[in-house]
Amino acid sequence: MTIAAALAQARIPVLISMATEVPLELPESAGIQLRRGRLNQSGFEALIREHGIVALVDAAHPFALEAHATAAAAAQNAGIPYLRWLRPPSRLADHAGLHFASSHYQAARMATAFARPILLTVGSRNLMPYVAQARCHGLPIYVRLLPCEESRTALQQAGLDPATAIFARGPFSMEDTLELIQRYNIGVLVTKESGAAGGVPEKLEACATSGCTCVLVRRQEVALETGCSTISALLAWLAGKGVAGTVFNAAVQM
Numbered sequence: 001m002t003i004a005a006a007l008a009q010a011r012i013p014v015l016i017s018m019a020t021e022v023p024l025e026l027p028e029s030a031g032i033q034l035r036r037g038r039l040n041q042s043g044f045e046a047l048i049r050e051h052g053i054v055a056l057v058d059a060a061h062p063f064a065l066e067a068h069a070t071a072a073a074a075a076q077n078a079g080i081p082y083l084r085w086l087r088p089p090s091r092l093a094d095h096a097g098l099h100f101a102s103s104h105y106q107a108a109r110m111a112t113a114f115a116r117p118i119l120l121t122v123g124s125r126n127l128m129p130y131v132a133q134a135r136c137h138g139l140p141i142y143v144r145l146l147p148c149e150e151s152r153t154a155l156q157q158a159g160l161d162p163a164t165a166i167f168a169r170g171p172f173s174m175e176d177t178l179e180l181i182q183r184y185n186i187g188v189l190v191t192k193e194s195g196a197a198g199g200v201p202e203k204l205e206a207c208a209t210s211g212c213t214c215v216l217v218r219r220q221e222v223a224l225e226t227g228c229s230t231i232s233a234l235l236a237w238l239a240g241k242g243v244a245g246t247v248f249n250a251a252v253q254m
Contacts, residue, residue, distance in 0.1 A: 003059055003085065004032050006231045012243065015051055019067070042252055044074030053078070055243045056105065057234065058227075059085040061194065065243060082240045083234070085229035087195035099215045107190055108133040111215045115139065116187020119180060122217065123192070124154035130190065131158045142184050144168060172199050177206035193219045 004014045008031040019038045027103035039047065047053070047252040054077040060067040068084065075082035101107035106120065111118050120130055122144040128144065143160065147167040148199040155165050166180060177199075180186065189212050190205050199238050200216075207214040 001059065003234065006235070007057075007238075010235060010238075012238065015047075015053065017047070034205075039070070039211055040218060041070050041074050041077070044070060045078050047076045048074065048080065053080060054091070055081045055238060057083050057085060058093050061198075079229045080226070081237075083237055085234070086227040086229040087198070097211070097213050099213065100203065101215055101217050104217060105129045107215050107217045109127070111188045111190050112139055113139045114123070114188050114213055116213070117185055119144065119184065121177075121188040121191045121199075122190065124151040127154055127158040131160060140164070140184075142182065142186070143173075170199055172202060174202040174205040174209070177203050178209055181206060181210045181212050188213045190215045190217070190219045196219065198207070210222065 004016055006113045007014045011031065013031045013033075014036065014190060014206060015033045017039065018034065033185055035047075048056070056071060058068055058071045058113045060071065072082050079114065101110055103127045107122075107181040111130065115137065117140040118130065118134060120127065120141065121132075124143075124145050130141060141160070143155070145155065145165045146169055151165075151167065152162075163248075168176075175188070181189065189203060189207055191214065193216055194200060204214060207211070228237060
């Protein structure tokens with residue numbers, strides 16, 4: 001990943017923590033370590049002590065609010081600097097057929113109002129509002145999920161037929177999403193405002209090409225002073241904190 005590569009190049013050892021077993025392509029560097037598995041706050045603090053972590057860069061998904069809160073609290077209790085990596089948002093003003101929602105519950109109501117088959121690309125943790133609304137309106141609903149056990153469990157808990165799931169790992173091209181829209185006659189695609197890293201531009205292009213409506217769930221606003229969105233700003237922040245040891249980079253994938 002870009003952050004780890006940049007820190008390793010700056011000769012700052014990096015420990016990447018991932019919540020899931022989803023494959024991650026890492027740059028070849030002796031200064032990069034990887035661990036997996038979800039951590040609560042005490043687990044984070046134990047990890048910080050065990051590895052002598054001197055700064056925490058929180059690169060979790062923009063919508064992983066619980067992960068952000070846990071990482072920030074662990075860093076504060078451990079007495080180390082904390083910085084949140086902010087994914088730059090996509091440019092959205094020029095896209096027709098785009099509707100904004102402030103929550104998944106609002107997005108579910110908006111998506112079903114068009115009375116067309118729905119494709120969800122919102123991850124596995126937010127399926128229930130959409131499934132409930134789709135059933136009320138008798139609408140078919142399809143989901144694109146990561147190929148992992150957590151996704152399969154969420155699918156089962158939501159009561160969705162496995163035949164309605166597309167298990168795949170991105171990044172997805174415009175053509176990938178367009179093919180799904182056409183295959184299932186999708187009228188509404190629902191996604192999250194996760195920026196270019198989350199494939200939002202490609203999804204919007206696929207919707208524009210096919211005439212499919214897109215409902216986008218807005219991310220929670222974050223004050224700019226709490227984070228950064230460029231490698232140069234990150235390195236400057238670390239230098240200002242006098243970091244010369246191991247950086248813990250919390251990288252939780254969608």
